[in-house]
Every structure is written in C-alpha cells, then in structure tokens.
Amino acid sequence: MVLRIGYANSSRIARRALLSGLTVKSLILEEALLTEEELNELLQPENMIAPTRAKS
Numbered sequence: 642m643v644l645r646i647g648y649a650n651s652s653r654i655a656r657r658a659l660l661s662g663l664t665v666k667s668l669i670l671e672e673a674l675l676t677e678e679e680l681n682e683l684l685q686p687e688n689m690i691a692p693t694r695a696k697s
Contacts, residue, residue, distance in 0.1 A: 642683055646674045 643651045646669070654672070658665045666684070669675050675683070682688060 645679070645683065650674055 646654075650672075654665055654668050654674075657663070657668055661668075666680055669680055670677060
C-alpha cells in the first residue's frame with residue numbers, strides 16, 4: 642500500500658485506525674486516497690504475497 646499512497650499517508654492512516662478503532666479501509670476511502678475498486682484489488686491476498694511494480 643505504501644507504494645500507492647506513500648509512506649506518510651500510510652503511517653498516518655495506520656495511527657488514526659489504531660487510535661479511533663476504525664478500519665484502514667474505511668479511512669482510506671474517507672480521505673479518497675484510493676477508490677474502493679483500487680483498494681479491493683490491493684487487499685486481495687494473492688496480490689499481497691506477490692511483488693508487483695507500482696502503477697504510474
């Protein structure tokens with residue numbers, strides 16, 4: 642996910658999720674960092690275990 646939304650956004654979202662109890666997914670959608678389709682694609686288990694290149 643860091644490759645798609647950046648380290649700063651990733652760490653900020655993770656901290657907000659931890660403090661608020663909200664999901665990372667809901668916070669990313671709330672801030673419109675990714676579309677739901679993009680996020681669902683990234684969160685598919687098979688996409689998380691295989692290395693890929695960042696999309697430009």
